[in-house]
Amino acid sequence: MLPIVVEHIHKSFGDLKALHDISFTVNEGELFGLIGPDGAGKSTLFRILTTLLLADKGNATVNGLDVVKQYRTIRREVGYMPGRFSLYQDLTIEENLNFFATIFNTTVEENYDLIKDIYEQIAPFAKRPAGKLSGGMKQKLALCCALVHKPKVLFLDEPTTGVDPVSRKEFWDMLRRLKTKGIPILVSTPYMDEAILCDRVALMQKGAIMQINTPANIVAGFGMPVWAMKADNMYRLIRDLRAFEGVYSCYAFGEYLHVTVNTELENVKAYLAPLGHEGLEIKPAKPGIEDAFMQLMQEQNELA
């Protein structure tokens, strides 16, 4: 029995197609990522799978249970951390945790081994109201509350949004450790660099899945060479490259631009030569998930 099965899910809000024909499965013990920007439909999908919203069309099961007919059982068996912080701000860390344990007919002690790792980091502040915690601590508390009843499937909707790189890294380290306990996890994020931390990902944009695969395969499937380029005046280099018809795409990537071409690289060099760019450097680059995502987006836009 697969932890999550989604088949041809559609959902619209008025004229807005929030989800269009979404299908995927999450395997036993898998850490599966939904990667996409705001408006991709990630949260809508989470709400359908956690039985808080009805799809217009299509089916889905969680832990073998139908999200419409067996919603009551699903609610008892899954852990859900919504995108917006939704714990009780005027209850302390301890009180929040006890509250969620009680709701699920259990105690913090009963499943303490599951949350121990995470809870110990916030335990020194156990008497502090949740509303007065830093972003990173809120996130850890929310994760504890989602885990306290030992869920069979864990749903994490944008747990790292708006969080600084240090806390983000800590959070993913926690997910890695949770994975070893065998709980399947569906997690969403707008940060493309987090995709490589998942077993498999679905790249989502405007309510549709553009691709599903392992991060390694997505990168390997990037069909063309990528060139890293830089010059002293990056802004001028971007404009010059985009004005050249031999350039298929040109995007800033940290220190360098990532450029793909539909001509020989020599032609690009010949085009740039008379333009007098100081400090020009061109070398091969390894494409990443973000390159793949943007290429898929560009293809999607060209089709539309």
Added chain:
Amino acid sequence: MNNYSIVTKDLTKRFGSFTATDAITFEVGQGEIFGFLGANGAGKTTAMRMLCGLLKPSSGEAKVAGYDIYTQTEQIKKRIGYMSQKFSLYEDLTVKENIRFYGGIYGLSNQQIKEKTHALLDRLQLEKEARQLVSSLPLGWKQKLSFSIALLHDPSIVFLDEPTGGVDPITRRQFWDLIYESADKGVTIFVTTHYMDEAEYCNRISIMVDGKIKALDTPAGLKKQFNAESMNDVFLQLARAKS
């Protein structure tokens, strides 16, 4: 040298016994893209609010666009633009109404507002959406519109507080094209971000840890100083060091 857009010396803000911003000293040149980084709670927002003339410092000095942040906050507000991910535009006004509203706030004449509106809609290719409510626009468009509106009154500095959070990767880069374009025209850009690749697009970067500026240099200089491959490594080394 008078070409500084922002100059601070030992700028400090205490809330009770807590020092949110602890004696920070730095300068930002006119037309520079300055990245203001730090972990959540490092004191970035407090510092930014002081520089925008919204919060009185506890001690230290600072000048923004040549004006003193203790005594000339009204002049500062006229010379700066501001946008953040959290608050930017009025969702239940149309695109055009938002432009007119902010034009009015900044004291532009009707003629100026008309010209600016036209130029702005043309540049962002938003003519068709001019009469739509802002709430109906995709997030990326809102952010681009919001940035352009922050520049409506030709400020000499614009403060951007996590302007690209949650935006798709292509739009995020288009947003940076707009930033480059403005800096090229001489506008000073003061920007915070959690995307470390964006830190690389800045001319210089400061990294705050626990209220203090722990590092300040060009991206290349910082990577060299910390013997790191990427800005992400630099950030992790610095921000991690404290805990």
